[in-house]
Amino acid sequence: MSAEAVGAAESAGAGAASGAAVPEVTLLGVRHHGPGSARAVAAALAALQPDAVLIEGPPEADGLAAAAAEKEMVPPVALLAHVSDDPARAAFWPFAEFSPEWVALRHALDAGVPVRFIDLPAAQSLALGPRGGDDEEDRTVTGEGDTSGGDGASEEGEGSGVPGGTSRPAPVDPIAPVDPIAELAAAAGHADPEVWWEDAVEHRTPDGDPLAPFAALAEAMAALREHHPAERRDLVREAAMRQQVRAARRAGHRRIAVVCGAWHVPALAAMPTVAHDRALLAGLPKKAKVELTWVPWTHRRLSQHTGYGAGIDSPGWYHHLFTAPGQPVARWMTRVAELLRAEDHPVSSAHVIEAVRLADSLAAVRGRPLPGLTETLDAVRAVMCDGSDVALGLVRDRLVVGDALGEVPDSVPAVPLQRDLTRLQRTLRLKPEAAARELVLDLRKDLDVERSRLLHRLRLLGLHWGRPARDSVNSTGTFRETWQLAWEPEFSVRLVEAGQWGTTVRSAATGRAVAEAAKAELTALTALAEQCLLADLPDALPEVMRALADRAALDTDAGHLAAALPALVRTLRYGDVRATDTSALTAVAHGLAERLSVALPAACTGLDADGATARRAELDAVHQAVALLGGATAERWADTLAALAAREPHGGPATGVPGLLRGRAVRLLLDDGRLDAEEAGRRLGLVLSTASEPADAGGWVEGFVSGGGALLLHDPVLLGLLDGWLCGVSPEAFTDLLPVLRRTFSSLETGVRHTIGSRVAAGPLSAPAGAAVPDAPLDEERADATTEVLALLLGVRVPQPRIPRQVDRRATA
Structure with a gap:
């Protein structure tokens, strides 16, 4: 073994023991978010009783460390650092209850000894940009597989969704990252690194010398680093850590405990010269101005491998292993049984006993010292879930991952917008929760109206804490809203970013809406106007309406107008219940409808099959919107439908309106009572004559019938005309028409289809106008x-x- 490896092992195991005058530095190499490492750190600190604790993390957070001792601070939590003038450039340092760093932090605070963070300052790490380059884009730096610790933070740029993202500098060196756990597992002859780590560390109860595990791990890491050189970024970070260790020695501390990723232990054990470290740090970019605070975190976010996640597949399981005082498998099976019973699965105490026995047997067969997560889940599937992966998926989601959401005390620094949101959440009794839940609001109640306004304002700011449920969006009622609520940790960054628009939720939403109105297109403006009304932003609505009127006056695209009108009219429905003034919207909506009545006939000419299908959906939506507007606008729209129905393609498909749209226009006029059944039958007869193209006639029938097949049951003349036309179509044309006919009649209700079939089977359906079809014998x-x-x-x-x-x-x- 090299001298570096010997030095690392000695420093990790016993430190320098040459006398009281020489500071003793004990290096405790850990795996981030590992419950076994956390237990080992707790035992080692209890034995060492250090007078200073140094933890891998941003030094700017030293002033926030004391908040971890407050009773209102409940992990999982995270340190959030962001660039002051660019909040999108942010990084998180997550801490769970089973994180070794959190255990060390709480030990120092409880013991009343100084605690310091010793990693590269956040001001420099954020200025340095993302770790590595594109080849490392998906590497989570605080992941479960990162024994070394990486950056100790999850970074995200402007909505990149992956670590890093603000800028993409070229890699500083071509060294490929190494997975220490995989290397050690392979050396031990294990194919699965996680199973090996679980058996070697997580299942081990500290006994004997509490420093022995750290000495062994330090020796292994020193051997690995001989064959796998560190990246330049790690070398820079380790130089910064050594500078902080030297500062602690100069401060007079004699028993110093350093908790860091095990990968860094060899570099911190063999201390080079001060000049060497200064040279490494000299090439760093200029520090960015950053701000730090504590924010709540979730187990679910810890389980994600990209973005702000930490890559821990089973945080709920890890939390259980760390907090269970004894018999963790039996206690785990009891929790599983409790969950399944709550979901109406028949699980008894006998199931728990048999599941524990099976897990123990599987561990023995597989040569494991104790049942791990794999054995427990296999036992749960076989005994409690009857082999079903559906019930097992519930266990994975609720227990293996979990919905734990941390809490942060009010004493922690926060941006004004965050404080205003916290105040509103308390006032409106809307507690943030990581688990998704449904919230039904009755807009006739003042409290629910305020809740709705808050959720809509947050959506304007990009904080989708609440998402409208499908039945709420499609509902024709005006007093009921259904939301799906789920709080995500990255909303803390969104709040910092939204601070540029205002210091309160209302002012920030107003500022964001005004800014968006200046650059939005017509369709987006209608949606924005709807959001402003739902969010009750009277200061933003005039600007949005002014922009909407300007865009509507200049936009001649019928598709844009058709997409914008329904959203405007839908917004008008909420005026009565919400007591919102919608007069400005009403005027714009009538104007859009008038323009659309003029532009639509020409826009429906010369369309292919796909274009006609898309236009038909717009036609239906606009018809429903105009029906709500009523008055002269509805009369003008009826004239437009009549014009559409009459524009037949006499000179070829490019000269007229497709049959699908003409048939649909006739049906809409018939349903509104502006066309009687006799006239509709006459037009159907003309379309189904031999002079018409079968494909055009089939489209006409589809547009006419798809509004509801009961019409054919009540009017035997129409059914007779359709039956006679189908019987007279040539075999070649019928083959081409078959897909259209199947699509048309498959949209009808089952009972309607069966009744039509029975009437056709009863005999000839041709009859004079007004005559009834003869009944079956x-x-x-x-x-x-x-x-x-x-x-x-x-x-x-x-x-x-x-x-x-x-x-x-x-x-x-």
Whole structure:
């Protein structure tokens, strides 16, 4: 073993023991967010009783460390650092209850000894940019597989969704990152690194010398670093850590405990000269101005491998291993049983006993010292879930990952916008929760109205804490809203970013809406106007309406107008319940409808099949919107529909309106009572004549019938015309029409299809106008079967017919 490895092992195990005058530095190499490492750190600190604790993390957070001792601070939490003038450039340092760094921090605070963070300052790490380059884009620096610790932070740029993202400098060196756990597991002959780490560390209860595990791990890391050189970024960070260790020695501390990623232990054990470290740090970019605070975190976010996640697959399981005082497997199975019972799964205490036994047996067969997560889940699936992965998925989601959401005390620094949101959450009794839940609001109640306004304002700011449920969006009612609520940790960054628009939620939402209105297109402006009304932003609405009127006056695209009008009219529905003035919107909506009535006929000419289908959806949406507007606008729209219905393609498809749209226009006029059934039948007869193209006629039928097939049941003339046309279509044309016909009739209700089929099967359907289709012959045998029931309902007695012996009464009934 090299001298560097020997030095690392000695420093990690016993430190320098040459006398009281020489500071003793004990290096405790850990795996971030590892419960086994956390237990080992707790035992080592209890034995060492250091007079200073140094932890891998941003030094700017030293002033925030004391907040971790407050009773209102409940992990999981995270340190948030962001560039003051560019909040999108941010980084998190997550801490769970089972994180070794959190254990060290709480030990120092409880013992009343100084605690310092010793990593590269956040001001320099954020200025330095993302770790590595594109080849490292998806590497989570605080992941479960990162024994070394990486940056100790999850960074994210402008919505990149991956570590890093603000800038993409070229890699400072071509050294490929190494996974220390995978290397050690391979050296030990294990194919699965996680299983090896779980057996070697997580299942180990500290006994004997509490420093022995750290000495062994330091020796292993020193050997690894001989064959896998560190990246330049790690070398720079380690130089900064050594500078902080020297500062602690100069401050007079004699028993110093350093908690850091195990990968860094060899570099901190073999201290080079001060000049060497200064040279490494000299090439760093200029420090950025940063701000730090504590924010709540979640187990679910810890489990994600990209973005702000930490890459821990099973934070709920790790939390259980760290907090269970004894018999962790039995206690875990009890929690699983409690969860499954709450979801109406039949699970008894016998299931728990058998699951524990099976997990122990699986561990013995697989040569493991104790059952791990794999064995427990296999036992749960077999015993409690009857082999179902559906029920097991519930266990994975609720227990293996979990919905824990941390809490942060009010004494922690926060931006004004965050403080205003916290005040509103308390006032409106809307507690942030990581688990998704449904919130139903009755807008006739003042409290629910205020809750709705808050959620809509946050959506304007990009904080989708609440998402409208589908039934709420599609509902025709005006007093009920349904939301799905789920709080995400990165909302803390969104709040910092939104601070540029205002210091309160209302002012920030107003500022953001005004800024968006200046650059939004017509369709986006209608949605923005709707949001301003729902969020009750009277200061923003005039600016949005002014921009909307300007865009509507200049936009001649019928598609844009058709997409904008329904959103405007839908917004008008909320005026009565919310007591919102919508007069400005009403004027714009009528103006859009007038322009659309003029532009639509020309826009429906010469469309192919896909274009006609898309235009038909717009036609339906605009028709519903105009029906709500009423008045002269509705009359003008009826004239537009009549014009569409009359524009037949006499000179070819490019000269007229497709049959799908003409048939739809006729049906809409018929449903509104502006066209009688006789006229509709006449037009259907003309379309289905031999002079029309079968494809165009099929489209006409689709547009006409798809509004509801009951029309064909009530008007036998229309059904007869359609039946006669289908019987007269040539075999070649019928083959081409078949997909259209199937699509048309498959949209009808099952009962309607069956009744139409029975009437067609009964005989010829052609009949003069106003004549009824002859009924099918009376089935006397089936009619007699109802006699007894009818007599019972009417309260009369009828003589029982004599039934031959050979006839089964059940068959007769």
